[in-house]
Structures are given as C-alpha cells and as structure tokens.
Amino acid sequence: MNMNELQNAPWVMAKRAKKMNPSVIREILKVTEKPGIISFAGGLPSPKTFPISAFTAACEKVLREDGHAALQYAASEGFITLRELVAAFLPWDVDPAQVLITTGSQQGLDLIAKVLIDEGSRVLVETPTYLGALQAFAPMEPEIVGVASDDEGVDLADLANKAAGARFFYVLPNFQNPTGRTMSEARRAGLSAEAARLGLPLVEDNPYGDLWFDTPPPPPLTARNPEGCVYLGSFSKVLAPGLRLGFMVAPKSLYPKLLQAKQAADLHSPGFNQRMVAEVMKDGFLDRHVPTIPRSTNRSAMPCWARCSSTCLKVWNGTPQRAACLCGCACPRV
Ligand SMILES: Cc1ncc(COP(=O)(O)O)c(C=O)c1O
Numbered sequence: 001m002n003m004n005e006l007q008n009a010p011w012v013m014a015k016r017a018k019k020m021n022p023s024v025i026r027e028i029l030k031v032t033e034k035p036g037i038i039s040f041a042g043g044l045p046s047p048k049t050f051p052i053s054a055f056t057a058a059c060e061k062v063l064r065e066d067g068h069a070a071l072q073y074a075a076s077e078g079f080i081t082l083r084e085l086v087a088a089f090l091p092w093d094v095d096p097a098q099v100l101i102t103t104g105s106q107q108g109l110d111l112i113a114k115v116l117i118d119e120g121s122r123v124l125v126e127t128p129t130y131l132g133a134l135q136a137f138a139p140m141e142p143e144i145v146g147v148a149s150d151d152e153g154v155d156l157a158d159l160a161n162k163a164a165g166a167r168f169f170y171v172l173p174n175f176q177n178p179t180g181r182t183m184s185e186a187r188r189a190g191l192s193a194e195a196a197r198l199g200l201p202l203v204e205d206n207p208y209g210d211l212w213f214d215t216p217p218p219p220p221l222t223a224r225n226p227e228g229c230v231y232l233g234s235f236s237k238v239l240a241p242g243l244r245l246g247f248m249v250a251p252k253s254l255y256p257k258l259l260q261a262k263q264a265a266d267l268h269s270p271g272f273n274q275r276m277v278a279e280v281m282k283d284g285f286l287d288r289h290v291p292t293i294p295r296s297t298n299r300s301a302m303p304c305w306a307r308c309s310s311t312c313l314k315v316w317n318g319t320p321q322r323a324a325c326l327c328g329c330a331c332p333r334v
Helices: 003-008 024-032 052-070 080-089 104-116 131-140 156-162 185-198 255-266 271-289 303-312
Strands: 099-102 122-126 143-147 168-171 202-205 229-234 246-249
Touching: 052 271, 080 099, 080 246, 080 271, 099 104, 099 255, 104 131, 104 202, 104 229, 104 246, 104 255, 122 131, 122 156, 143 156, 156 185, 185 202
Parallel strands: 122 143, 122 168, 168 202, 202 229
Antiparallel strands: 099 246, 229 246
16 A cells, blocks of 8 residues: 555554564565475474374364363463473473463563553663564564673673663573574573662563574573563474464563453464363473474584574574574574
C-alpha cells in the first residue's frame, strides 16, 4: 500500500504500529520454502535432527490415552507435566510453578516487552544482539542501549556506565546470536554480581546452550540469582521449531503479569504439542537425543564458519562452538 492509499483508507494505525518492521529473518525464510533452496541465514536447525519416530510414537500415544484433553482448551501456564519436566531438566532448583510454557521463546520476548517496557524505557542489549528480540521490543518504544563486549563477554565497566534506570539487560551468554560467543565463567560471576549491585534485572535467552561440541558452557546466569533474572528456553533447537514451544522461568513477583499478557496473546500454547513434547521428554530422551545433534554436524564443513568470520562478524573468529546457526546460518544441514 502506498502513502496515498494509506491516507485514503479508514484505518488509523496506532503509534506503535509505525515502530513495527518486517523481520529480515522471516523474509529470508520464505525463500527456504521453495524446493531446492537452502538458506544459511534463517536459524533453521537441520531437519535431519528432528526425532520423527519419537514424535510418531508420542503422537499416537497422546491421542489414544489423552486425546480429549490434548485437543481441548488448556491452562495458560502450560501442561503441568511439561512444566515439571522443564523444571527438572534445568541445572538449578526450579519450582514448576515458576515455569510458563510459551509459543516459542520468541513469545517470551514479546511478553517481556509488554510487561516491562514503557515508551522511552531504557533497555540494555549486547552489541550486536538477536534481531528478533529488537523486533519484539520495538513496538513498546524503548530506548535501546548497546553494551560493549569483548572475547569473554559483556564489558562490565560499560554496563555499569549505562545501567542507571534501565528496566533490564537482555543477554545471551551461550553461543550468542549473532556472534556465537560464549561468556566465560569469570565474566558470568562478574556480571551476576554487578547486576545485583546495580539492581539491574537480567533477561537471559538460552536457545543454544545444549548444542555444544567440545565443552558444555558454564551454568546460566539465572542459576546464580533466580530472583533477579527471567530465563528463556526453547524446544526449537533441541527438538523442532515447528512445535512452536518454548518456556520462561520467571520470579514470583513477575510471573502473574507475564501470565496475563500470555492469556491476552494466545490463551495458551498448543496443548497437543505440549503433551507430545512431555511424552518425548519422559525417561530422559533429551539427554540421549541432544548430544546427537552436534554429532550429526560436520563442523569443518559449516559454511557459516567461513562466512561469519570473514564477513558478518569481525568480533567472532574462532572455530564454531555450537551446532546451530551463527548469524542465523543453518549449519547442521551440511
Ligand atoms: C537468540 C534467539 N532467541 C529466541 C529465538 C526464538 O526461538 P523460538 O521462538 O523458535 O523458540 C531465536 C531463534 O532463532 C534465537 O536465535
């Protein structure tokens, strides 16, 4: 629609709609739907890693044993068995009551934006950061402030200079999107202490943390200070993104508002998918399946290795450390 058509139309856009931009990543992904096209730009996990036979069995079992509940409206918090499994899977003491199942971790970012950002609110992000997060935050009209990083992670002095009055710091400590960098243990300890000293809440996004090649990353920031952090996790990279399932772990003071924002957004995430994932996760399936994802990746053949280090990301010059996208590359496909 051109400007003239817009002016003549009866629709008056909200101010926030003007802040919405098309996602570059989603536009690129449209191309991947064409046969024969493999995009290295969209963050696609390798379809070879999707556990189809486990899903087939789980699908049949859920429909046979629990089909009516699976196809009915459900609780906004999520399927309790899945929330318990998520809590048990995470490497710190998590109360299932603090787990909110989301429609992908992308929805978690949207809910955080709605609950925590006013017009002009200062929001700190790493430089560079995940474009999808900026897209989720933008309609709330924050003042986005970039915090510098070095090879070990966030620059704590720069953080302290910029933290005054910030609503939160959005941070990706593991295999950061887009740099691929993992924050060192020492820097995590420093960041956690500095955030506590500054009274700065952290939003920790960790969709890639389980997909390591050589060494598991250090424990999440949230494990160090659960009351000062919201943790975002995803089933997209460890099971399949088509499920559109992720989760948040939120402090008690924040959880009810995030829940209300979710109710308004979509009532609940798909109950059938949640039961399927719970069925698949039972008996430690993820512990067996997740290590096979990096193993199925030919690291030296990862096209993004050359691409990221030479073109997009001067800051990142190492060997690929995770079996998933860097700058959105679909590495495991090769
Ligand atoms: C850093 C980061 N956060 C969140 C997401 C959203 O993941 P999903 O909504 O599929 O869980 C992605 C997707 O690539 C991502 O890279």
